[in-house]
Every structure is written in structure tokens, then in C-alpha cells.
Amino acid sequence: MSQAAISVRNIRKAFGQQTVLNDVSLEIPAGETFALLGRNGAGKTTLIRILLGLLEPDVGSVSVAGLDPQSKPIELRRRVGYLAEDQVMYEWMTPVELCRFLAPFYPTWDHKLADDYLDRFEIPRHARIGRLSKGQRVKLGLTVALAHRPQVAILDDPALGLDPIARKEFNRDLVEHIQAARGTVLYSSHLLDEVEAVADSVAILDSGRIVRFAATDVLRAEVKQIILDYNAAADLPLPAGLLDVRRSGSRLLAVVDGAEKFIDQLVVSGVEHEVVELNLHEIFEAFVIGRPQEWPQHGARVVLAQK
Amino acid sequence: MFIRIERGSSSPVSRQIAEQIRAQCLSGALRPGESLPSVRQLARELAVNVNTVFRVYEQMAADKFIEMRHGDGTYVLPRAAPRENSRQMAAQREQYELEFNAIVHRGMLLGLQLPEFRRLLAAAVAAERRGTGEASPLRATKSRAVPSSDNTP
Numbered sequence: 001m002s003q004a005a006i007s008v009r010n011i012r013k014a015f016g017q018q019t020v021l022n023d024v025s026l027e028i029p030a031g032e033t034f035a036l037l038g039r040n041g042a043g044k045t046t047l048i049r050i051l052l053g054l055l056e057p058d059v060g061s062v063s064v065a066g067l068d069p070q071s072k073p074i075e076l077r078r079r080v081g082y083l084a085e086d087q088v089m090y091e092w093m094t095p096v097e098l099c100r101f102l103a104p105f106y107p108t109w110d111h112k113l114a115d116d117y118l119d120r121f122e123i124p125r126h127a128r129i130g131r132l133s134k135g136q137r138v139k140l141g142l143t144v145a146l147a148h149r150p151q152v153a154i155l156d157d158p159a160l161g162l163d164p165i166a167r168k169e170f171n172r173d174l175v176e177h178i179q180a181a182r183g184t185v186l187y188s189s190h191l192l193d194e195v196e197a198v199a200d201s202v203a204i205l206d207s208g209r210i211v212r213f214a215a216t217d218v219l220r221a222e223v224k225q226i227i228l229d230y231n232a233a234a235d236l237p238l239p240a241g242l243l244d245v246r247r248s249g250s251r252l253l254a255v256v257d258g259a260e261k262f263i264d265q266l267v268v269s270g271v272e273h274e275v276v277e278l279n280l281h282e283i284f285e286a287f288v289i290g291r292p293q294e295w296p297q298h299g300a301r302v303v304l305a306q307k
Numbered sequence: 308m309f310i311r312i313e314r315g316s317s318s319p320v321s322r323q324i325a326e327q328i329r330a331q332c333l334s335g336a337l338r339p340g341e342s343l344p345s346v347r348q349l350a351r352e353l354a355v356n357v358n359t360v361f362r363v364y365e366q367m368a369a370d371k372f373i374e375m376r377h378g379d380g381t382y383v384l385p386r387a388a389p390r391e392n393s394r395q396m397a398a399q400r401e402q403y404e405l406e407f408n409a410i411v412h413r414g415m416l417l418g419l420q421l422p423e424f425r426r427l428l429a430a431a432v433a434a435e436r437r438g439t440g441e442a443s444p445l446r447a448t449k450s451r452a453v454p455s456s457d458n459t460p
Contacts, residue, residue: 033356171354179357180347193315197355217359220319264436270422270429277317 003066005030005152005184006051011060013046020046021057022208028201030151031182033174035195037284038205044188045085047205048156051186052082065151065184078106081150085157087141091130095123095140099147106148114147120169134161142170146177153178155187159194167191171198196220196280204287211287212257216280223283224259225276228252232271234296239265244290252296255286308343312353320355324363332372332383339385343373346381 006028013021021043028034038044049055050062053069053076062069065079089098095118103109118125121139124132132140138161146153159167171194178185189195195202196216203213212219223243233252241257255278256262266273278286310327312320331337343349346364350357364381367373375381414424 168354172351175354175357176347176351179350197312197314197320197353197359200356200358216356217319217321264433267429268433270426277319279315279317281315 003030004028004063005032005065006034006186007061007063008047008051009061011047011050011057011062013043013050013055013057020208021050024060024205024208024210026203026210026213028184028186030184031179032200033179033185033198034187035199035202036186036188036205037190037192037195037202038188039288042205043208044205045156048154048186048188051154052076052080064154078108078148079151081145081148081153081155083138083141083145083153083155083158085160087137089129089137089140089144091128093129094126095129095132095143096125098129098140098144102144102147108150109148111147113149114143117143117147117173120173121166135163135166138162139166146173149181150183152184152186155185157188157190159189159191167194174198192280192284202280204284206288219283220277220280222259223255223257223278223286225253225255225278225282226259226262226266227274227276228254228266228271230296236265236269236271238292238295242292242295243286245292245294247294247296254295255282255290257287308337310349310353312355321359321363324349324353324355324360325367328363328367329370329372332386335386337383339383341383343381343383 004027006026008024008026011021011024012019024043024047026034036044036047046055050057051064051069053073056070064076067076067079069076090101093101099111099114099118103111103114117123117139121136121143123136123140123143129137129140138158142155142158145155158170162170174185175198177183199216201213201215202219204211214222228251230247230250230252233254239254239256239262241259241262242254243257244255246253254262259275263273263275308328308331310324312323314320316323318326328337328343337343343364344352346357346361349355350360353360364373364375368375368381371384373381374384411424414427419427
């Protein structure tokens with residue numbers, strides 16, 4: 001119903017011979033918290049830089065907060081809060097000076113909110129930024145990314161460099177300030193346990209492609225591990241949506257996307273099985289390094305059917 | 308109300324919250340009429356998505372454990388209603404088990420063996436599911452989670 005806060009259509013981006021993003025599409029409704037998951041080098045930062053207009057896609061279109069990042073870069077920055085992976089800030093300024101310096105660029109800058117963040121994150125107000133610790137700099141980056149109450153916050157691995165307590169504080173702020181105010185958040189992260197509690201939806205980016213994009217709870221409901229007898233599995237056709245297969249003695253452990261269908265199939269053919277729920281970490285792993293080709297095969301018949 | 312979320316658990320966050328509130332309602336730790344924290348408060352406290360908490364509250368309200376009064380707050384409902392339900396449910400299950408045993412007995416008289424019973428049962432369940440769609444209670448029992456194993460034996 002509501003307009004998408006972030007919309008990416010069929011984007012492709014290559015650096016020389018190397019394709020970094022390949023036919024990437026995303027639609028994030030306003031008010032949602034969205035997490036971009038992927039290993040290092042999967043293309044997360046490139047996608048984020050395209051969303052901000054810092055890079056131009058070779059093919060495809062982008063809209064963020066209703067604007068095209070390429071044609072409306074200034075207006076876009078007013079509506080979007082951005083924290084880069086390795087945010088560079090003027091090292092000779094103090095945090096208070098930095099806030100005063102940035103405020104005039106943003107019509108919606110909230111001095112009180114900026115002040116609250118400095119307090120909560122325990123950032124020394126009058127120390128030179130060059131002297132701050134890594135964690136303190138990340139927190140300062142978050143402060144200035146959120147102080148103008150952006151419609152859309154785009155955060156490239158914000159939890160990187162935060163200690164566990166600060167991470168929890170950060171997640172709280174996300175929930176309390178941004179989600180409760182119906183703001184939209186796109187962030188990348190490697191901390192899947194935390195993503196699961198906070199994100200409405202997630203996308204798994206692998207080698208420049210989005211391999212899965214779903215609501216967090218839907219993903220957990222649809223991807224499950226099924227344990228069955230190894231020999232019984234050999235008599236079955238390759239299940240649709242098979243992500244990973246492991247053998248453990250006489251048992252076969254299969255991770256399947258769209259598990260319900262496979263379970264129904266097992267029930268119909270009377271194959272005994274056990275269903276195991278997976279956490280987001282295990283699901284991510286199955287998508288990114290799963291080995292579905294290990295499914296057992298009886299004779300050449302099945303091999304022919306597969307290839 | 309005290310709730311503890313285990314992050315990275317194989318049980319989804321929403322289920323963890325729902326189960327703990329339900330248990331506290333049933334045990335009497337949460338008394339009828341007692342007020343629950345608002346969706347926002349609980350989301351903040353647990354650092355959990357606001358929409359997740361909202362959906363849990365909605366489901367608990369549908370199950371008659373709590374009541375969400377518009378513009379007022381969320382309150383624990385008297386337990387009489389759910390208890391009554393579960394007693395009825397238990398009685399019905401008992402009756403069903405008797406009937407089931409009778410059917411099995413007849414099959415054994417006809418010389419059916421365990422594998423045949425299994426096949427019949429599986430086929431019947433599958434047919435039933437195709438016919439009646441998602442909401443069969445049997446389905447919920449069957450796919451119950453078993454503990455996830457990182458260090459699979």
C-alpha cells in the first residue's frame with residue numbers, strides 16, 4: 001500500500017571485467033527495518049553506495065525516499081542518514097564541533113537528539129575526533145547519521161567495532177527511535193542473531209546476486225532441516241529447494257527451502273523423518289556455503305534426471 | 308513481567324516471547340487484570356522489533372490470554388476461558404484415542420502389519436491435509452521442533 005522507501009530494479013554493476021552486482025532487485029516498504037546479509041565481498045557495500053548515488057549502476061533503476069540518487073543527490077542526503085563502513089570524519093574537530101558544523105546542512109537537524117546520543121553513547125564531547133577509539137567513532141558516526149531524523153537510514157555494518165553492550169544499546173535505539181517513529185532502515189550486518197530480533201525482512205546477497213529475500217519469520221518458517229534415513233533418501237527424487245546435504249552415519253541431514261512441501265512428500269511416501277528448526281545463522285550458512293549436490297543417488301537413472 | 312530472550316536460539320524470538328507470557332498467565336505469575344508493558348516498551352526492553360512484539364500481543368489476545376484495550380493498555384484476562392477450552396480439548400482427545408484403538412484392533416484382526424498401518428496413516432494424513440488445508444491440529448503436533456544440533460552426533 002504505502003510507497004516503497006527503497007526500490008531497486010534489476011541493477012547490474014561491474015568494475016572492469018568483474019561483475020559485482022548481477023540483476024539485483026529489492027523493494028522495501030516505508031517503516032520497515034531491512035537487513036542485508038552477505039559475506040565479505042558479496043556486494044553489500046557496492047549496493048549501499050549505489051543507493052546513495054556514490055556509484056552509478058550500469059543497468060537498472062534506483063529510488064530512495066522517492067528520489068533518484070543520481071539526479072537528486074542533495075535532496076537525497078537531506079532525507080537519508082548514512083553511516084559508511086569506514087566513516088571518515090574531520091579528525092581535528094571535536095564531536096560537538098562536528099555536530100555544529102553539520103547541522104546547517106540539514107533543515108531537520110535535531111540538536112537535542114544529537115545531544116542525547118552523545119550522552120548515551122558516552123562520547124567525549126570536547127576531545128579531538130582523531131583521539132577517539134574506534135567504537136567511539138562509530139557511535140559518533142551513528143549520531144550524525146540519525147540526528148536529522150532521516151526518513152531512511154542506511155547503515156553499512158553499524159555494529160562493527162561496537163562492544164556487546166553498545167550493540168545492544170544500538171539495537172534498542174533502532175527499535176525505540178526509528179522503528180517506533182515508522183522510519184525505514186537498511187543495514188548490513190554479520191551479527192545474525194541480532195539481525196533476527198530486529199529486522200522485519202532480510203536479503204541474502206551472495207556473489208552479487210540476491211539468493212533469498214523474505215520476511216525474517218517467513219524465512220525461518222520455510223527453511224528447515226530434515227533428518228531421514230540415508231538409504232530412504234536415495235530412493236527419493238531430488239527435493240525442490242534443496243540447499244545443503246550432510247551425512248551423519250546412517251542418517252541424512254538436508255536443509256530445504258520450502259520444507260513443508262518436502263515433508264508432505266515424505267509423509268505420502270511413508271518415509272520416517274524428523275524436522276529441525278534452524279536459526280538465522282544456520283539458514284544463512286545453508287544458502288551461502290550449502291552443498292546440495294551431495295544428495296545420494298541410486299544408479300544412473302537419478303543422475304540423468306538431474307542433469 | 309520478566310521475559311528473557313535467547314538470541315540465536317532455534318526457537319524464533321516471537322515464539323519465545325509468546326511462550327513466556329503464556330506460561331506466566333497459566334502459572335498465575337501474571338494475575339488477571341494486571342497490565343502488561345506497552346508494545347513499544349517491551350520492544351525497547353528486549354531490543355526486539357516492534358512489529359514482532361505487536362504480532363505476539365495480537366495472537367495472545369486472539370487466544371484470550373490478554374486483552375488489548377484501545378488507547379488504554381494491555382491487560383491479563385481471567386484464566387477461566389482458556390482452562391475450560393483445554394479441559395474440553397483433553398476430553399475430546401481421549402475419546403478420539405479410544406476410537407483410534409478400536410480401528411487398529413480391527414486392522415490387526417485382518418492381519419495388517421506395522422508398515423501397512425504406517426502407509427495407511429501417512430496416506431490418510433496427506434489426503435486430509437490436501438482436503439482441509441493448513442489448519443489441521445495434527446500437522447502442528449507432527450512438525451514440532453526438536454532441539455537444533457550444531458554438533459550433530
